[in-house]
Amino acid sequence: MAVSLWKKIFQTTKERILQQRRVSLYNVAHGYEEELIKKKLQQFAGGSINLSKEDNGIGILTLNNPQLMNAFTGTMMLELQEKVAELENWKDGKGLIICGAGNTFCSGSDLNAVKAISNCQDGMNMCMFMQNTLTRLMRLPLISVALIQGKAIGGGAELTTACDFRLMTPGSEIRFVHKHMGLVPGWGGAARLVRIVGSGAALRLLSGALKVDPERALRLGLSEETLLSSEESASLEEARAWLSQYTEGPASVIRAVKQVVTAGRELPLEDALRTEKDVFGTVWGGPANLQALVRRPKHK
Ligand SMILES: CC[C@@H](C(=O)O)C(=O)SCCNC(=O)CCNC(=O)[C@H](O)C(C)(C)COP(=O)(O)OP(=O)(O)OC[C@H]1O[C@@H](n2cnc3c(N)ncnc32)[C@H](O)[C@@H]1OP(=O)(O)O
Numbered sequence: 001m002a003v004s005l006w007k008k009i010f011q012t013t014k015e016r017i018l019q020q021r022r023v024s025l026y027n028v029a030h031g032y033e034e035e036l037i038k039k040k041l042q043q044f045a046g047g048s049i050n051l052s053k054e055d056n057g058i059g060i061l062t063l064n065n066p067q068l069m070n071a072f073t074g075t076m077m078l079e080l081q082e083k084v085a086e087l088e089n090w091k092d093g094k095g096l097i098i099c100g101a102g103n104t105f106c107s108g109s110d111l112n113a114v115k116a117i118s119n120c121q122d123g124m125n126m127c128m129f130m131q132n133t134l135t136r137l138m139r140l141p142l143i144s145v146a147l148i149q150g151k152a153i154g155g156g157a158e159l160t161t162a163c164d165f166r167l168m169t170p171g172s173e174i175r176f177v178h179k180h181m182g183l184v185p186g187w188g189g190a191a192r193l194v195r196i197v198g199s200g201a202a203l204r205l206l207s208g209a210l211k212v213d214p215e216r217a218l219r220l221g222l223s224e225e226t227l228l229s230s231e232e233s234a235s236l237e238e239a240r241a242w243l244s245q246y247t248e249g250p251a252s253v254i255r256a257v258k259q260v261v262t263a264g265r266e267l268p269l270e271d272a273l274r275t276e277k278d279v280f281g282t283v284w285g286g287p288a289n290l291q292a293l294v295r296r297p298k299h300k
Pocket of ligand 1: 067068069071107108109110111112114151153154155156158177178181183184185186187
């Protein structure tokens with residue numbers, strides 16, 4: 001009886017949480033025309049988004065367009081959406097590291113593509129497309145890290161704010177250059193930056209288009225740690241080691257932890273409490289909990 005009740009709660013909760021996640025930020029009611037912008041973005045090819053899902057539950061998502069400092073072409077934006085959907089369905093996933101090829105992070109939108117979609121309709125549709133995708137990325141039930149090597153510029157800086165944490169290598173830089181492009185962030189970077197560093201610091205970084213080096217990022221709370229190495233593979237190994245401190249344990253529990261924190265961060269208190277109760281119901285009396293009750297670990 002108890003087991004079947006637990007299973008019913010688990011299934012209902014899982015469906016509700018999944019449903020919440022699948023409701024996009026923008027839809028036709030907002031004038032968003034996804035098929036139109038996907039067709040347009042398809043015209044701007046180049047580069048790729050590579051995803052490696054490892055047995056330890058850590059995914060490595062690589063922005064791969066090093067000739068253009070990993071600038072996002074149209075097809076890379078489409079591939080990012082595909083990879084986020086794949087990660088939403090990766091039940092064993094616990095963590096995610098986002099990095100760029102060629103020892104640099106990302107220099108934002110491909111300016112060649114930006115020129116061709118500079119009209120209002122295409123620009124707004126691209127903005128909503130990327131906000132939908134980065135919001136889904138942010139809400140993945142995985143602990144995500146942006147590994148910033150080299151430059152994270154414009155939309156690249158915005159992408160870092162869609163991750164739970166940022167790690168920077170010596171000499172790397174985050175810079176919201178939008179002002180110099182006659183823009184403001186369009187991929188949700190401003191809204192997320194305010195929540196990370198506060199409105200005062202966000203206003204200074206955006207209005208000054210300030211270069212944020214690792215030391216300034218640490219002071220602002222924008223970066224968790226400055227890694228020791230600036231070498232590409234060594235810094236990735238450091239990032240894996242850093243993330244593994246937080247992803248050790250059953251995937252069901254790590255994913256539940258991210259879900260309750262996402263609820264606490266985004267929902268009004270009473271909704272967050274109800275979501276926490278629902279997520280609690282998916283782990284209480286579950287395999288990991290029952291095994292721990294047998295083991296009786298000492299938390300010294
Ligand atoms: C809504 C759009 C907005 C957003 O998404 O919010 C944006 O992101 S708009 C784009 C904002 N990004 C930029 O303006 C970055 C422009 N690039 C640079 O400032 C510099 O390239 C750099 C990133 C600081 C690196 O400088 P450096 O190390 O000196 O390399 P190069 O400048 O020589 O770059 C190598 C090569 O790559 C090309 N490149 C770099 N960034 C882009 C880009 N965003 N789009 C297209 N191409 C880019 C650069 O032109 C060089 O190519 P070649 O000239 O052919 O050698």
